[in-house]
Amino acid sequence: MTSIDCYAYSNNLKTVHPVEKSLFAMITMVVCLTSPTVITPLIIVALMAGGIIFKAGIPARIFVKLMLVPLSFLLISVLTIAFSISTNPSGFWLAQTINGVTVGTRYPDLITAVHLFLRSLGAVSCLYFLALTTPMTELITVLNKMMVPVIITELMLLIYRFIFVFMETATTIRRAQLSRSGYVSMKSSYRSLSRLFSALLGKVFVKSQELYNSMAARCYTGEIKVLTKKHPVNLSNYIIIIGLELPLILLNLLGR
Structure with missing residues (x-):
């Protein structure tokens, strides 16, 4: 992505x-x-x-x-x-x-x-x-011109953003597990994978809260504004x- x-x-x-x-x-x-x-x-x-x-x-x-x-x-x-x-x-x-x-x-x-x-x-x-x-921002602009409801375009933008957050967090956790020999055997791989999913859920939830707080600090009023050329x-x-x-x-x- x-x-x-x-x-x-x-x-x-x-x-x-x-x-x-x-x-x-x-x-x-x-x-x-x-x-x-x-x-x-x-x-x-x-x-x-x-x-x-x-x-x-x-x-x-x-x-x-x-x-x-x-x-x-x-x-x-x-x-x-x-x-x-x-x-x-x-x-x-x-x-x-x-x-x-x-x-x-x-x-x-x-x-x-x-x-x-x-x-x-x-x-x-x-x-x-x-x-x-x-780019996604230009696609959002096109959808806005087509009178697509704002709630749909905002969900698209947030989901697209969290794909990268999700991947980055999962990569960081897996790298830490690999450095601790978390995947040296089949048994440890299953155990590490289950822990990765459980840790990923909590970290992504925390990052979603941080994202909302950062948006609120920038005067978020319920509509995401994007700049396009x-x-x-x-x-x-x-x-x-x-x-x-x-x-x-x-x-x-x-x-x-």
Whole structure:
């Protein structure tokens, strides 16, 4: 998360208006999620990879590393859709029967799983494009312009802040445990891990109180104010967005 925040403030697209980047990412994600074919999500992943690596100037290894994070969750999800267990072996495309129980996949289920997997990857790449090129404060400004309730944007900002507090506190506690040989064996690892969670809960609660006190000392009145830079509106970017989105929408219509 720290590297994502650093790249959001230092990428080559940091001067682009956040509304333009948000519009491009959100429209592309909707097109990806509504795609009836596997071609559109593949194009979107390549498009977002090109935007992140070549336009934003973010290293390719960072993008690949981030894309590998949700891969395990997606594989578990699609495997439960692709494979079925039944006592009736009929209708399976590929199957293996063991003691009267058939484990296999049906062709429609396999196609559905592949579609779901690729759509999810495409949607995740859109979110990574937005996260890696747009700071959280600018996203909050965009949401405020969209008349999103203040309570939602404030919760987003506080949760985002506490992700870093949570990670920093957990890293500090684990480093202290490692220096005291807390993970030299399986038994000590379980014991140290349980103590880490219990200590983490108390320390994060204390830090949340400290954060609220610091906000109250700065005249917090129930609304968090964020400072953002003013970015010029570039009409050519909107033309580029239209030029990229129209072929994808037409591809979806032809795929239906």
